[in-house]
Amino acid sequence: AQSVTQLDSQVPVFEEAPVELRCNYSSSVSVYLFWYVQYPNQGLQLLLKYLSGSTLVKGINGFEAEFNKSQTSFHLRKPSVHISDTAEYFCAVSVDSGGGADGLTFGKGTHLIIQP
Amino acid sequence: ETGVTQSPTHLIKTRGQQVTLRCSSQSGHNTVSWYQQALGQGPQFIFQYYREEENGRGNFPPRFSGLQFPNYSSELNVNALELDDSALYLCATMNDRGGNIQYFGAGTRLSVL
Numbered sequence: 001a002q003s004v005t006q007l008d009s010q011v012p013v014f015e016e017a018p019v020e021l022r023c024n025y026s027s028s029v030s031v032y033l034f035w036y037v038q039y040p041n042q043g044l045q046l047l048l049k050y051l052s053g054s055t056l057v058k059g060i061n062g063f064e065a066e067f068n069k070s071q072t073s074f075h076l077r078k079p080s081v082h083i084s085d086t087a088e089y090f091c092a093v094s095v096d097s098g099g100g101a102d103g104l105t106f107g108k109g110t111h112l113i114i115q116p
Numbered sequence: 117e118t119g120v121t122q123s124p125t126h127l128i129k130t131r132g133q134q135v136t137l138r139c140s141s142q143s144g145h146n147t148v149s150w151y152q153q154a155l156g157q158g159p160q161f162i163f164q165y166y167r168e169e170e171n172g173r174g175n176f177p178p179r180f181s182g183l184q185f186p187n188y189s190s191e192l193n194v195n196a197l198e199l200d201d202s203a204l205y206l207c208a209t210m211n212d213r214g215g216n217i218q219y220f221g222a223g224t225r226l227s228v229l
Binding site for chain 1: 118120122149151156157158159160161163164172174206208215216217218219220221222223
């Protein structure tokens with residue numbers, strides 16, 4: 001079975017500063033990796049995904065993430081954050097089993113707090 | 117806008133009752149998954165349906181059951197509700213292109229009293 005660890009439950013950052021949200025995973029087979037964002041009282045919105053190919057993945061809203069197979073990490077970064085980025089961020093993994101019938105395994109989330 | 121719609125948005129039930137939550141998705145999304153998100157936690161995978169058959173299940177008891185219909189709608193049924201069933205229930209759908217890219221609805225907030 002796979003698992004996801006988000007190392008920080010809460011990350012406070014000043015507006016226009018860079019941010020990195022950390023994610024590590026464990027799996028004995030190949031995986032797909034995802035970052036989702038959840039705004040208050042809403043569902044999950046896909047920020048970006050790693051399926052294969054280039055290890056640097058660019059997503060929406062200026063976010064990017066880098067897949068590091070040797071360190072089993074998929075950290076999310078943004079060079080300059082805005083107040084509107086305040087939200088809960090979830091890292092998720094699924095195994096490359098073709099049908100995805102095991103669903104997504106999520107971390108516990110990181111609350112990004114942008115301070116003016 | 118993901119094209120995934122869930123109803124109702126909020127629901128209050130009492131312990132022991134039964135509940136049905138609904139989800140509808142866009143054409144071509146033959147896979148639907150349901151997740152339970154407790155307060156302050158990440159979503160937990162309940163089960164998945166593909167073309168009206170359950171083809172994957174997480175660590176949830178049989179009182180959690182589902183249905184998927186040919187019109188890209190689906191239901192999550194929970195019998196004998198317990199207080200710990202209070203959570204946000206999320207529906208996610210995906211097409212057949214692979215990569216397990218799931219699109220989520222806004223969820224149904226269930227409170228069990």
